[in-house]
Amino acid sequence: MRTLASLLMAVALLTLPAPGRAADKVSDGVVKIGVLTDMTGFYSDLAGPGSVLAVKMAVADFGGKVLGKPIDVVSADHQNKADIASNTARKWFDENQVDAVVDLVNSGTALAVMPVAAEKKRITLLSGPATTAITGEKCNAYNVHYTYNNWALANGTGREVVKNGGKTWFFITADYVFGKSLEADTAKVVEASGGKVLGAVRHPQSSSDFSSYLLQAQASGAQVVGMANAGADTINTIKQAAEFGLTPKQTLAGLLVFISDVHSLGLNIAKGMYLTTAFYWDRDEASRAWSKKFQSHPDNKKKAMPTMVQAGLYSAVTHYLQAIKAAGTDDADAVMAKMKATPVNDFFAKGTIGPDGLFRHDMYLVQVKSPDQSKYPWDYYQIIKTIPAAEAFPSVEAQACPLAMKK
Amino acid sequence: MQALYGQLLVGLINGSFYALLSLGLAVIFGLVNVVNFAHGALYMTGAFVAWFGLSQLGIGYWPALLLSPLAVGVLGMVVERTMLRRLYQLDNLYGLLLTFGLTLIVEGLFHHAYGNSGNSYPVPEALQGGANLGFMFLPRYRAWVVLVSLVVCFGSWFVIERTRLGAYLRAGTENPRLLQAFGVNVPLMMTLTFGFGVALAGFAGVMAAPIYQVSPSMGSALIIVVFAVVVVGGMGSILGSIVTGLGLGLVEGLTKYFYPPAASTVVFAIMAVVLLLRPAGLFGREA
Numbered sequence: 001m002r003t004l005a006s007l008l009m010a011v012a013l014l015t016l017p018a019p020g021r022a023a024d025k026v027s028d029g030v031v032k033i034g035v036l037t038d039m040t041g042f043y044s045d046l047a048g049p050g051s052v053l054a055v056k057m058a059v060a061d062f063g064g065k066v067l068g069k070p071i072d073v074v075s076a077d078h079q080n081k082a083d084i085a086s087n088t089a090r091k092w093f094d095e096n097q098v099d100a101v102v103d104l105v106n107s108g109t110a111l112a113v114m115p116v117a118a119e120k121k122r123i124t125l126l127s128g129p130a131t132t133a134i135t136g137e138k139c140n141a142y143n144v145h146y147t148y149n150n151w152a153l154a155n156g157t158g159r160e161v162v163k164n165g166g167k168t169w170f171f172i173t174a175d176y177v178f179g180k181s182l183e184a185d186t187a188k189v190v191e192a193s194g195g196k197v198l199g200a201v202r203h204p205q206s207s208s209d210f211s212s213y214l215l216q217a218q219a220s221g222a223q224v225v226g227m228a229n230a231g232a233d234t235i236n237t238i239k240q241a242a243e244f245g246l247t248p249k250q251t252l253a254g255l256l257v258f259i260s261d262v263h264s265l266g267l268n269i270a271k272g273m274y275l276t277t278a279f280y281w282d283r284d285e286a287s288r289a290w291s292k293k294f295q296s297h298p299d300n301k302k303k304a305m306p307t308m309v310q311a312g313l314y315s316a317v318t319h320y321l322q323a324i325k326a327a328g329t330d331d332a333d334a335v336m337a338k339m340k341a342t343p344v345n346d347f348f349a350k351g352t353i354g355p356d357g358l359f360r361h362d363m364y365l366v367q368v369k370s371p372d373q374s375k376y377p378w379d380y381y382q383i384i385k386t387i388p389a390a391e392a393f394p395s396v397e398a399q400a401c402p403l404a405m406k407k
Numbered sequence: 408m409q410a411l412y413g414q415l416l417v418g419l420i421n422g423s424f425y426a427l428l429s430l431g432l433a434v435i436f437g438l439v440n441v442v443n444f445a446h447g448a449l450y451m452t453g454a455f456v457a458w459f460g461l462s463q464l465g466i467g468y469w470p471a472l473l474l475s476p477l478a479v480g481v482l483g484m485v486v487e488r489t490m491l492r493r494l495y496q497l498d499n500l501y502g503l504l505l506t507f508g509l510t511l512i513v514e515g516l517f518h519h520a521y522g523n524s525g526n527s528y529p530v531p532e533a534l535q536g537g538a539n540l541g542f543m544f545l546p547r548y549r550a551w552v553v554l555v556s557l558v559v560c561f562g563s564w565f566v567i568e569r570t571r572l573g574a575y576l577r578a579g580t581e582n583p584r585l586l587q588a589f590g591v592n593v594p595l596m597m598t599l600t601f602g603f604g605v606a607l608a609g610f611a612g613v614m615a616a617p618i619y620q621v622s623p624s625m626g627s628a629l630i631i632v633v634f635a636v637v638v639v640g641g642m643g644s645i646l647g648s649i650v651t652g653l654g655l656g657l658v659e660g661l662t663k664y665f666y667p668p669a670a671s672t673v674v675f676a677i678m679a680v681v682l683l684l685r686p687a688g689l690f691g692r693e694a
Contacts (some may be wrong), residue, residue, distance in 0.1 A: 212663035
């Protein structure tokens with residue numbers, strides 16, 4: 001009799017109107033987003049606290065609730081260590097009911113967390129890591145790679161600079177997975193576009209002195225010096241390149257340069273450099289409006305404009321929350337299906353997420369302005385070319401993600 | 408071959424930084440008997456003081472060259488007076504831990520205030536540009552760095568090893584009680600010596616500001632190598648730290664040419680070998 005009663009109850013519950021039912025479909029009664037980023041290290045200015053802010057803004061702008069349940073944001077510092085990243089994520093999933101881990105700047109931490117999330121059927125939204133393996137051979141069904149990857153950066157800058165006459169290249173490369181894969185990807189593009197790679201030098205991560213490498217670049221006689229490194233390494237390379245008189249005889253091509261880097265270098269040193277970016281705050285009305293809101297937010301202590309990583313993260317989290325709303329549940333499979341089925345169209349970008357989890361959207365080749373071209377604070381870039389999504393990102397076939405190939 | 412000359416010169420430039428920093432460490436260890444792990448943080452502070460002076464107060468590079476080491480020196484003396492002094496009768500390890508803790512705090516504060524990308528400090532006008540030496544382009548500022556470090560390093564060596572003042576300083580380490588009996592204010596001398604040692608770090612910081620990005624982590628990137636230099640040279644040996652600083656700079660320069668990925672490890676490999684063969688270091692006196 002009791003069983004029959006509960007069965008009836010269950011049926012009655014199932015037939016309730018959709019919103020009421022959906023509310024029960026949010027696991028643990030809360031949607032929890034964990035921002036796992038580099039809070040104090042190399043990438044803390046381009047991601048870090050600004051990423052946490054972007055996620056909080058996304059949640060606040062969404063209304064703080066989805067399907068009638070609160071949205072919670074937690075954050076932690078992964079210190080650029082893969083083991084810390086995966087342990088934190090595991091703890092979040094097991095003990096803190098975290099539904100999605102976002103940011104994961106630094107490819108090493110991203111590749112460490114992705115399998116943990118997939119195993120627990122939780123979602124990762126990556127903004128910041130760059131290796132193409134994320135949506136290539138290491139892809140999984142619960143991951144979205146937002147903002148950019150190495151291929152997009154390499155192609156944007158590599159192809160366009162060769163087209164503009166920079167035929168011979170020399171690389172200054174950070175000696176770890178990210179740098180090497182960025183160099184390899186760019187070299188391929190340069191050669192495919194009719195350019196020639198004269199040589200490369202690998203430096204240990206976080207070297208402060210680049211003069212030896214710059215001398216080798218100078219001696220190579222290459223027209224373009226490609227910098228396949230990031231953060232403080234790139235900043236010091238650019239600064240010392242100016243000191244050693246590489247520029248303007250040789251052109252610098254930044255393969256991963258953020259507006260925070262340009263800001264800290266100053267236009268006098270960075271001027272003339274080409275780089276590829278997914279986002280520039282001053283691109284149009286919508287990007288300006290959002291960026292100014294970000295800049296003037298009381299939590300943004302340094303009053304910095306958003307980097308592409310931070311802007312991308314806002315967009316990714318908003319897309320995720322919209323997918324939960326549309327799916328009527330925070331179940332990872334349903335949300336992923338919705339995210340991939342729905343095109344993104346916001347201030348950050350227009351585009352779609354492929355079956356491999358890669359978000360394909362337009363990228364921009366920009367040139368850093370000189371001090372006299374810059375009219376107001378943060379007026380740093382001139383957009384030289386909009387690279388359409390189809391050209392900016394690798395095709396699903398080229399990515400060779402086993403997940404996407406089966407279909 | 409031309410490229411090799413260039414690398415040797417660049418090695419010499421980096422070596423002068425190592426020499427300048429390891430000299431300060433050696434002075435502090437040799438004369439005050441403290442393993443000063445805060446040296447990197449003070450070097451960074453020196454660079455920041457210069458940057459702050461220029462961007463906020465309009466104080467240029469030349470006055471900063473004097474003011475910044477002075478500020479860092481005073482800071483160091485306050486630390487010595489209020490904290491380090493209490494640890495002199497204990498094992499070296501306590502001083503090391505204290506200064507290491509201070510490093511973390513100072514770097515954390517700068518991080519919080521200025522972020523990680525750091526700030527740009529321009530090369531002073533008089534030292535901009537450079538000369539083409541045929542085998543390489545030598546920025547004028549780098550030449551200046553080598554020159555100044557050599558003068559400062561050998562000047563300090565001369566004062567400590569060859570003058571009466573230096574004799575007092577050395578006597579203060581050997582037998583402070585006896586020296587005090589002669590009417591020398593040993594505690595004050597210790598404070599001033601410590602202040603001088605850290606002022607050297609501040610000075611190196613100002614010298615480095617136009618070359619490297621002025622960022623909170625600039626010290627920690629360098630300090631480990633500098634400690635290796637001091638160990639190879641012989642803990643506390645003034646001449647040892649200068650010669651080894653320059654020498655290891657050269658070796659590192661060569662490594663960057665022949666096998667770049669090992670550039671950050673070669674110094675430590677040498678340190679391991681030296682410790683195995685001569686535990687007191689190349690210039691150290693066996694205990």
